[in-house]
Amino acid sequence: MRTGFRARLGRLRHALQRPPDDGAVPPAPRYDSWLEQVAGDELARIDAAFAGGRGDGLATFRGLDIDLWALLLTLEYDAYPHLRAALPGVPDPALQQRWTGVSGAALAAQSAAFTRRLYERFGEHAARPLSDATVLDFGCGWGRLTRMLGRDVPRERLFGCDPSQDILDVCRDTGVPARFARSEFLPDRIPFDEQFDLAFAFSVFTHLSEPAHERCLHALHAALRPGGLLVVTVRPPSYLGVSSDAGYAFVPHPGEITYGEAVITLRYVRERWSEMFALLEADILLDDLFQVMLTLRRA
Ligand SMILES: C[S@@+](CC[C@H](N)C(=O)[O-])C[C@H]1O[C@@H](n2cnc3c(N)ncnc32)[C@H](O)[C@@H]1O
Numbered sequence: 001m002r003t004g005f006r007a008r009l010g011r012l013r014h015a016l017q018r019p020p021d022d023g024a025v026p027p028a029p030r031y032d033s034w035l036e037q038v039a040g041d042e043l044a045r046i047d048a049a050f051a052g053g054r055g056d057g058l059a060t061f062r063g064l065d066i067d068l069w070a071l072l073l074t075l076e077y078d079a080y081p082h083l084r085a086a087l088p089g090v091p092d093p094a095l096q097q098r099w100t101g102v103s104g105a106a107l108a109a110q111s112a113a114f115t116r117r118l119y120e121r122f123g124e125h126a127a128r129p130l131s132d133a134t135v136l137d138f139g140c141g142w143g144r145l146t147r148m149l150g151r152d153v154p155r156e157r158l159f160g161c162d163p164s165q166d167i168l169d170v171c172r173d174t175g176v177p178a179r180f181a182r183s184e185f186l187p188d189r190i191p192f193d194e195q196f197d198l199a200f201a202f203s204v205f206t207h208l209s210e211p212a213h214e215r216c217l218h219a220l221h222a223a224l225r226p227g228g229l230l231v232v233t234v235r236p237p238s239y240l241g242v243s244s245d246a247g248y249a250f251v252p253h254p255g256e257i258t259y260g261e262a263v264i265t266l267r268y269v270r271e272r273w274s275e276m277f278a279l280l281e282a283d284i285l286l287d288d289l290f291q292v293m294l295t296l297r298r299a
Helices: 002-017 032-051 066-074 081-085 093-100 104-125 144-149 165-173 210-223 266-272
Strands: 135-138 158-162 179-182 196-201 224-234 248-252 260-264 277-284 292-298
Touching (some): 032 066, 144 158, 196 210
Parallel strands (some): 158 179
16 A cells, blocks of 8 residues: 555656656746637726836736746737736746646646635634735745735735745845845744734645644634634645545655655544644645645634
8 A cells, every 4th residue: 555655656656757758847928819719808907007117016907817827927928018018027947846736727727726715714703804804825946826915915914935945036136026035944933923814825734744733723723813714725635546544645855854745634634734724625626636726714
């Protein structure tokens, strides 16, 4: 059984990490035609607003459909130069793929699906609107989801943390409109003094050892307001070939102690997280079946 685990994981890792045949990442496609066809007039208006100094940062993009917003954030188009200049820069496709497995529009589809569901669950369960909330992207990577929220949550209330200083530098250098700080792999606390209404962690608890996940969970609990929401993604049990009755399954990446591939079953969440968090919802994200989204309320 354990051998089955490792073989499957090895094949998966190999597939995810295999570079294109010639070792090069192909040039990013352009989506001008799609943008012009579905939202040409609106985007031209936004472009003109920025050209005339009338843009209001990312808030200017509020109200656009989430898929359209995610595609705009890829910067994979040539039209609308003033609008483009108002958006955060995007790391090259190779860095995106190293960090998030895919890049460009394929990754934007996943970002849009998660953000849409996040907004839906926050709207149903939170005490205040998102525009008044203080929000943390925990394990933010290059800020691909932080920037999705950047049009709806003002910069002074949007935060991101990650243990990798190099990737936080990418967030800052590309101008993601949020405050960033380095967290520890085994944190005692979140590196901000704020009390959060919402903390989310996409594809973070999918990778943590059991001790690391406990430390992160306690730190998040302490940083959330009473009644605040925690949204995390976890792997389905079949990812590591374990049963739904299993507890915590973890296979470290080579040379790593706290980081690898983890499955946290719902049974484990109900039994072991319940003093800190009540599980409110579990959602399948069809765009990425290996990221199951859990919405929890701080006890
Ligand atoms: C697969 S990436 C996901 C990044 C980002 N959440 C996204 O979805 O684009 C996993 C992230 O978790 C971060 N990470 C690793 N160990 C962590 C820990 N112990 N606490 C918080 N973040 C951690 C990594 O540095 C990395 O940025």
